[in-house]
Amino acid sequence: MTRRTVRIAMNGVTGRMGYRQHLVRSVLALREQGGLDLGDGTVLWPEPVLVGRREHALREIAGRHGLTEWSTDLDAVLADDTVDVYFDAQITSARVEAVRKAIAAGKHLYVEKPTATSLDGALELARLARDAGIKHGVVQDKxxxxxxxxxxxxxxxxxxxxxxxxxxxxxxxxxxxxxxxxxxxxxxxxxxxxxxxxxxxxxxxxxxxxxxxxxxxxxxxxxxxxxxxxxxxxxxxxxxxxxxxxxxxxxxxxxxxxxxxxxxxxxxxxxxxxxxxxxxxxxxxxxxxxxxxxxxxxxxxxxxxxxxxxxxxxxxxxxxxxxxxxxxxxEFDNGFKAQWELFLRHVVLDEPYAWDLLAGARGVQLAELGLRSSAEGRRLDVPELTL
The missing domain is CATH 3.30.360.10 (Dihydrodipicolinate Reductase; domain 2)
Known part of the structure; x- marks a missing residue:
């Protein structure tokens, strides 16, 4: 077996969902099983680079799991050419700016939902990612x-x-x-x-x-x-x-x-x-x-x-x-881990992947229209989205 490393900048792992479901039960779980078998004699080995604003929390998580790479400097991490994927599980209001930077740096993207605080912002990210020619996915775990x-x-x-x-x-x-x-x-x-x-x-x-x-x-x-x-x-x-x-x-x-x-x-x-x-x-x-x-x-x-x-x-x-x-x-695997596996196969093997930033924008659209429907007290049509 040949081991191929994919380095993943993981932003937001000090939060509950980013830590438990994405870091521990997905990425680290893949490492515990020996990596992701790609079926062609290659095993994909995910190498997380922890990113966040709280230095003490990052250091503690890294020490708990035997990880050596963490940083509070997102720009420096994105400038590292050895980082392949940027993952974002931050608070929603901080996501758009960070994802824009990751797209500009040419990183493949995997992000939590909602992808933005507005439909315009979500569609902008989808267009930027498309034009940059990078692979992108949105967590749709359920x-x-x-x-x-x-x-x-x-x-x-x-x-x-x-x-x-x-x-x-x-x-x-x-x-x-x-x-x-x-x-x-x-x-x-x-x-x-x-x-x-x-x-x-x-x-x-x-x-x-x-x-x-x-x-x-x-x-x-x-x-x-x-x-x-x-x-x-x-x-x-x-x-x-x-x-x-x-x-x-x-x-x-x-x-x-x-x-x-x-x-x-x-x-x-x-x-x-x-x-x-x-x-x-x-x-x-x-x-x-x-x-x-x-x-x-x-x-x-x-x-x-x-x-x-x-x-x-x-x-x-x-x-x-x-x-x-x-x-x-x-037995059934963890839903977050199952989608991580599909996304990583998409990145490395170019296998089909439907849950992209446009799919994420549909979720933002429905939330936006739902709030507007409540405020106006009426039913609203949901137009089909295209880029």
Missing amino acids: IFLPGLLKLKRLVDGGFFGEILSVRGEFGYWVFEGDWQEAQRPSWNYRAEDGGGIVTDMFPHWEYVLHELFGRVTSVQALATTHVPRRWDEHGKPYSATADDAAYGVFQLEGGAVAQINSSWAVRVHRDELVEFQVDGTHGSAVAGLRGCRVQHRSATPKPVWNPDLPVTESFRDQWQEVPDNLAPGA
């Missing part, structure tokens, strides 16, 4: 989750017949930060810092709906701030200026309707933190992060509404679990 992979298998296999509707429930209670520490950073609740659940989650819903069921053609949304007062990482109270819940209705190409509730102010009474129910003429399915259950029309009971009698059987027990159907001994 379509690589086991539950949604099973759901896509059902869609591709024609299980549903005509798909009528999609209903999604996402969220959990994020503590206010006064008597119990919040699970999310305080900037998520400040609009001036790029926070808000629409900005965060509508890009996810765009690619999930687009990939599985069809392009979103219109959106009607209501965004609100249910918890207006929170406490930051230092225990200081602040006013939440960003939305913490959003209720959206999306018309899909082909006629299906999707309704998705997103909230950081809801207590969970579901099997998983996110669930999607798909109803079609031939069958229905409920998919979460890992599991997926189905009910075919031939096995659908005939419920009768009678509020005067107690329910005598569990509706959940009437559904069948979708099997993993993997090879013996195999």
Whole structure:
């Protein structure tokens, strides 16, 4: 086996998502398995170069994982000709400037979503990357989750017949930060810092709906701030200026309707933190992060509404679990890692890759239109994007 090293500047690894999912569970996990086997006698070895603003945090992370390269000087890292890829998981408001610099330096790009704070900014990045002739990808991790992979298998296999509707429930209670520490950073609740659940989650819903069921053609949304007062990482109270819940209705190409509730102010009474129910003429399915259950029309009971009698059987027990159907001994990999592998193969082998900066711009577009829909109180068309 020949080992080929790809050096990746990773900006934002001191944050929760950048550290846990991208550095530890993706890039370092690839190293722990001996690298990425390219299938031609070559193993790709990812070499992270940690980048950020907090020197002490970078030094601590590097020491914890036996890494030797880190820097607070992004310009110097981008000027290094041995760096192949720039990855960005920073706060959204800092992303556009850094990505512009990486494009100018000729680095391949892999970035978290949303790619920019506005559609104009997202499209600008996509055009710059195209004109620079570099490879670029956007994190769209949820379509690589086991539950949604099973759901896509059902869609591709024609299980549903005509798909009528999609209903999604996402969220959990994020503590206010006064008597119990919040699970999310305080900037998520400040609009001036790029926070808000629409900005965060509508890009996810765009690619999930687009990939599985069809392009979103219109959106009607209501965004609100249910918890207006929170406490930051230092225990200081602040006013939440960003939305913490959003209720959206999306018309899909082909006629299906999707309704998705997103909230950081809801207590969970579901099997998983996110669930999607798909109803079609031939069958229905409920998919979460890992599991997926189905009910075919031939096995659908005939419920009768009678509020005067107690329910005598569990509706959940009437559904069948979708099997993993993997090879013996195999298991589903981490969704972030699976997409990292595809992107690195795209960079090195030029294999096809659909989730680029234009795909990322579609997510920014849907979030922007969702906020506008809420502000104006009306349904808005979602134009198809081109560069």
